[in-house]
Amino acid sequence: MKNNKLLPYLLVSPYLIHLMVFVAFPVLFSIFLTFNKWNIISPMEFIGFGNFLRVFQDVLFFKAIYNTLKFLIVHIPLQIIVALLLAEILNQKIKFRPFFRAAFFLPVVVSGVVVSMLWQQLYGFDTGILNRMLTTLGFGKVGWLVDPNMAMVSIAVMATWKNVGLYVILFLVGLQTVPPQYYEAADLEGANHWQKFWHITLPMINPTIFMVVILSTIGGFSLFIEPYIMTGGGPLNSTLSAVLYIYKQAFTNYHMGYSATLGFFFAFIILFVVIIQKRFIEKGES
Amino acid sequence: MKNVLFKGCKSEFFLGLLVLSCSLLTYCNFSRENDDNSLLYWSANDAQEVEFARQVISAWNLEHPDEQIKLQPVPEGQSSEEIILAAVVGKTTPDIYANMWQGDVEFFAQAKVLVPFDTLEGFLEFIYQRCDSALIKEITSSDGHIYQIPWKINPIMMIYNKQVVEEIGGVPRTYSEYLEACKKYQKDNDGDGYVDQWFGYANVRPIWHELRFNFYLLYLAASDGASLVENNHAVFNNQHAIDVFRFFGELYTKNYFTQDMLSSGQDPFLTGKIATKFTGPWEIAHLEKFKPQGFDYAYAPVPVPDDHQGPVYTYGDPKNIVIFNTCKNPLLAWRFLKFLISDENDLLFLKLSGQIPPRKDLTINPLFVEVFKQNEKLAPFANQARYIRGVDNNEVIKEVFDIITQEYQSSVLYGVKSPEDALRDAAKAVDVLLLNM
Numbered sequence: 001m002k003n004n005k006l007l008p009y010l011l012v013s014p015y016l017i018h019l020m021v022f023v024a025f026p027v028l029f030s031i032f033l034t035f036n037k038w039n040i041i042s043p044m045e046f047i048g049f050g051n052f053l054r055v056f057q058d059v060l061f062f063k064a065i066y067n068t069l070k071f072l073i074v075h076i077p078l079q080i081i082v083a084l085l086l087a088e089i090l091n092q093k094i095k096f097r098p099f100f101r102a103a104f105f106l107p108v109v110v111s112g113v114v115v116s117m118l119w120q121q122l123y124g125f126d127t128g129i130l131n132r133m134l135t136t137l138g139f140g141k142v143g144w145l146v147d148p149n150m151a152m153v154s155i156a157v158m159a160t161w162k163n164v165g166l167y168v169i170l171f172l173v174g175l176q177t178v179p180p181q182y183y184e185a186a187d188l189e190g191a192n193h194w195q196k197f198w199h200i201t202l203p204m205i206n207p208t209i210f211m212v213v214i215l216s217t218i219g220g221f222s223l224f225i226e227p228y229i230m231t232g233g234g235p236l237n238s239t240l241s242a243v244l245y246i247y248k249q250a251f252t253n254y255h256m257g258y259s260a261t262l263g264f265f266f267a268f269i270i271l272f273v274v275i276i277q278k279r280f281i282e283k284g285e286s
Numbered sequence: 287m288k289n290v291l292f293k294g295c296k297s298e299f300f301l302g303l304l305v306l307s308c309s310l311l312t313y314c315n316f317s318r319e320n321d322d323n324s325l326l327y328w329s330a331n332d333a334q335e336v337e338f339a340r341q342v343i344s345a346w347n348l349e350h351p352d353e354q355i356k357l358q359p360v361p362e363g364q365s366s367e368e369i370i371l372a373a374v375v376g377k378t379t380p381d382i383y384a385n386m387w388q389g390d391v392e393f394f395a396q397a398k399v400l401v402p403f404d405t406l407e408g409f410l411e412f413i414y415q416r417c418d419s420a421l422i423k424e425i426t427s428s429d430g431h432i433y434q435i436p437w438k439i440n441p442i443m444m445i446y447n448k449q450v451v452e453e454i455g456g457v458p459r460t461y462s463e464y465l466e467a468c469k470k471y472q473k474d475n476d477g478d479g480y481v482d483q484w485f486g487y488a489n490v491r492p493i494w495h496e497l498r499f500n501f502y503l504l505y506l507a508a509s510d511g512a513s514l515v516e517n518n519h520a521v522f523n524n525q526h527a528i529d530v531f532r533f534f535g536e537l538y539t540k541n542y543f544t545q546d547m548l549s550s551g552q553d554p555f556l557t558g559k560i561a562t563k564f565t566g567p568w569e570i571a572h573l574e575k576f577k578p579q580g581f582d583y584a585y586a587p588v589p590v591p592d593d594h595q596g597p598v599y600t601y602g603d604p605k606n607i608v609i610f611n612t613c614k615n616p617l618l619a620w621r622f623l624k625f626l627i628s629d630e631n632d633l634l635f636l637k638l639s640g641q642i643p644p645r646k647d648l649t650i651n652p653l654f655v656e657v658f659k660q661n662e663k664l665a666p667f668a669n670q671a672r673y674i675r676g677v678d679n680n681e682v683i684k685e686v687f688d689i690i691t692q693e694y695q696s697s698v699l700y701g702v703k704s705p706e707d708a709l710r711d712a713a714k715a716v717d718v719l720l721l722n723m
Contacts, residue, residue: 041374041397124546126480135478146545148700234492236695236702251368252494253685254393 033260040254051261061262063237064245065269067152071241072220074156079216080209083164087171088197101172105165112162116229119158120145123230145231148238155226155239163219167212174208175201214277221270242266324354325619330366330385330605331359334639339384342631346622353618360385374399374610381613382623384437388425388604388676389683395433396681401609402431406620416627418646420511424676425606434606435623438641440566441670442503442601444589448582450561457586461533464589468542471561481541487560488534490545492695494687498677499564501694502687503601504530507588511599511675514686518720522690523713529591531705534698545699556581564588566603567640570663585666602674604644629653640664642671682719689715 009016034051036044055061090101107115122129123144131141144154182200191199202209223241227233233240233248246266250259329339336359343357358380363369367390373379374394386394394400403409409432413422417436425434451457454471458464468485475482488500506512509526537543548554555563556577573583587598607626609619625631632643633653640661648654649668658665677683690712697708 039393039397040371041394041399120547126482126544126546127548128546132478135480141480232491232493234490234695236700237492237692252688253682254371 030260030263033257034264036257038256040256044257047257051258054258055261055265058262060237060240061242061245061265064240064242065266067238067240068221068223068242070152071156071159071223072217074153075159075220076213076216078156078160079164079167080212082160083167083171083212084209086164086168087175088201090168091172091175101168104168107162108165110162112225113229115158115162116226119161120230123154123158146235148236151231151235151239155223155230158230159220159223159226163216167216170208170212171205174205178204210277210280214274217273217277218270221266221273322354323352323615323618324356325381325613325615325622326356326358327382327622328358328360328380328384331362332639335359335385338631338635338638341634342626346625353622355622370394377612379610379612381615382607382609382619384607384626385605386434386608388434388436388606388679391425391434391606391608392427392679392683393681394608395427395429395431399611400433401611401613401616401619402427402433403435403609403620404432406616408624409620412624416645421644424679427679434608435627436604436644437607437627438635438639439602439604439644439671439674439676440568440641441667441674442499442564442566442603443585443587443666443670444562445555445565445569445583445585447555447558447561448584449580450558458589459587460592460594461529461589462592465533465536465540465542467561468537468540472540472542481544483558484542484544484560486537486543486562486564487548487554488543488564489547490695490699491547492691494684494691497687497691497694498601498603500534501527501530501690501698502677503564503588504533504590506599506601506675507590508594509599510596511673513678514690515678515680515683515716515720518723520686520713520716520720522716523709526591527709528705531694531697531708533589533591534694535701535705538699539701555583567642567664567667570640585663587670597673598670599673599675600670602644602671602676604674604676633657642667644671644674648672680720682723685719686716689719 035046035048037047037050038044086104090097090104094100121127125131125141125143125146128144130144134141143150145151178201182204183196186196186200222243224243224247227239227241227244228247231239233244242262243266246259246262249255249262327339327343329335336357339357339359343355347354360366360383361369363372366385367387370379370383370386370390374397379399391400403413413432413435421436422432425436426432446457450471451467454467458467464485471483471485472481473483474480489496502514505514505522505527508529509524512521512524512526514520514522534543538545548559553572553576554560556573567585573581577583588600590598607623609616609623613619627643629651630653632645635641636643636654636657642648645651645654648671649658654668658668678686680686693703693708693712696702697705703711
């Protein structure tokens with residue numbers, strides 16, 4: 001009897017060990033770190049709320065949050081519009097449909113580092129293909145990654161290209177759940193394509209849109225690889241995302257306590273945004 | 287089915303045994319130690335340095351059967367600094383590490399994980415014989431101890447395309463000459479109204495380590511090797527630094543340098559897209575392998591202000607040797623290191639890797655003079671090696687570099703601030719940083 005009680009715990013122990021080692025311990029240790037000054041190899045020094053006070057005086061951290069929000073404002077609407085458009089097209093009976101569905105999904109599975117390096121070449125000011133095309137057509141060059149006003153927008157466009165395939169698949173699933181009789185009834189009433197899309201498709205895939213918004217928001221908040229590879233946070237810190245700043249504090253400057261504090265602060269901001277979004281969803285559903 | 291699969295306590299016993307075995311295996315793996323008296327030596331992991339270490343350690347082990355050294359290239363990682371940090375935290379450091387960037391030594395020294403060499407018998411006598419007093423002052427920690435042995439340097443110089451430079455009037459030595467050469471070489475090759483070739487190039491990523499190859503390099507040259515930080519205060523807010531900012535500012539404003547990342551495509555130096563760059567002797571092996579027929583190049587000192595007099599200093603990119611305090615036998619480690627950096631082995635290292643030992647007799651010792659005679663591409667580095675600086679011994683030197691990098695961007699690349707304002711702000715920020723340490 002006693003042995004039978006032990007068995008379930010043994011069976012779930014791999015998960016429990018993983019949870020303890022890779023989730024619970026890091027979170028608790030991070031909370032502990034927020035009250036300490038620590039450079040990894042020297043003994044910790046208790047500083048009370050010193051790290052928290054420093055956050056409120058750190059102009060660069062707020063700039064990084066502003067940059068991240070700027071990225072989200074461009075990235076999320078762009079992602080939804082492009083993904084929905086592509087999903088709508090790929091839901092029609094077109095030639096080579098399976099090929100196109102796979103092709104749009106391909107960037108999702110390619111490493112973010114590889115994609116960032118490729119786009120870095122495309123975006124080159126003097127030598128990039130995009131600017132060469134523009135000058136061939138008689139337009140001026142665009143400082144995709146060297147203009148502080150443009151760099152984050154360029155990264156948002158690139159991130160959209162990289163991730164849109166995933167959301168196309170989600171929208172395709174949503175589109176295929178819309179009952180065809182709604183469209184048949186609309187056809188009988190003489191509705192055109194746009195009216196059917198606006199009055200039937202969009203309301204029916206509303207839950208999918210909200211899911212995409214939430215996934216994009218969480219993904220967007222964790223923006224790191226693209227600015228890390230393409231710009232290093234520049235020019236003039238215009239692409240310094242919050243996660244990149246936290247990373248720099250931790251692994252360049254070895255301010256582990258302070259970076260843990262920034263991480264917590266940032267987690268609360270994400271929580272706040274997600275709560276607002278959840279309210280909207282619940283309101284929409286009711 | 288249940289009875290078949292898990293037959294009472296027997297099955298549970300085996301399952302438990304499996305979990306226990308995995309745990310023990312993992313524990314054993316983490317707690318593996320050298321039970322013998324041998325010492326572990328970590329070398330850099332490039333092929334030439336591994337080969338050098340293999341040869342030297344084989345020779346040592348043959349002569350000292352009871353005092354064996356084990357070789358291991360530093361494990362692969364994003365950077366060797368990260369690997370060392372992880373090793374220190376995990377208490378799995380080697381006894382000797384022979385590839386530590388000089389700027390990192392103070393960080394580890396302050397954490398008291400390094401053995402002070404000056405406490406080992408015969409070290410001071412040895413180091414004063416090997417290095418000049420300026421270098422010894424540079425590597426002395428703020429606590430008065432010496433935690434590193436200067437082992438190898440890669441002086442940064444200006445590499446240039448010989449054919450191009452001869453066509454435009456010779457090697458530019460000063461800022462004015464360099465700017466003039468830039469003007470002559472700048473060209474729109476495809477007629478689209480935009481420049482396609484530039485005289486020089488420097489990476490503009492706002493990452494602290496890039497500063498070593500743009501501002502810091504020319505600052506050392508202009509100031510005869512002045513410090514950035516002294517007595518816990520910023521000392522770089524001076525005319526030399528302003529001149530360097532202004533010089534780079536002009537290069538970017540007039541599009542003599544591009545802000546593009548040229549490193550990912552074809553080598554822009556070999557394709558003629560650029561005619562000069564600031565780099566070290568490591569470039570020689572690459573160029574000899576890939577240079578097209580008829581392509582020739584040489585090295586010269588980096589440009590200096592027009593009124594500059596005397597020798598031109600540069601950044602030496604020093605990598606040094608340290609002993610970790612986990613070492614069971616520091617005296618044995620020290621005896622081995624004396625063998626590792628003996629005349630014969632320094633010579634072997636120079637021949638195998640093309641990297642320069644920072645010895646004060648480099649240009650007079652016949653052993654080394656002969657090598658530089660035979661390798662004319664390497665010869666300029668021997669002369670330059672007398673006028674090099676590493677970095678200041680400060681545990682937050684990377685943050686100091688990072689602060690200057692930000693202001694360099696504001697002033698040089700975007701003209702948001704004047705050089706004077708940018709350097710004043712940088713010096714203020716560094717002072718605040720040093721005050722709060």
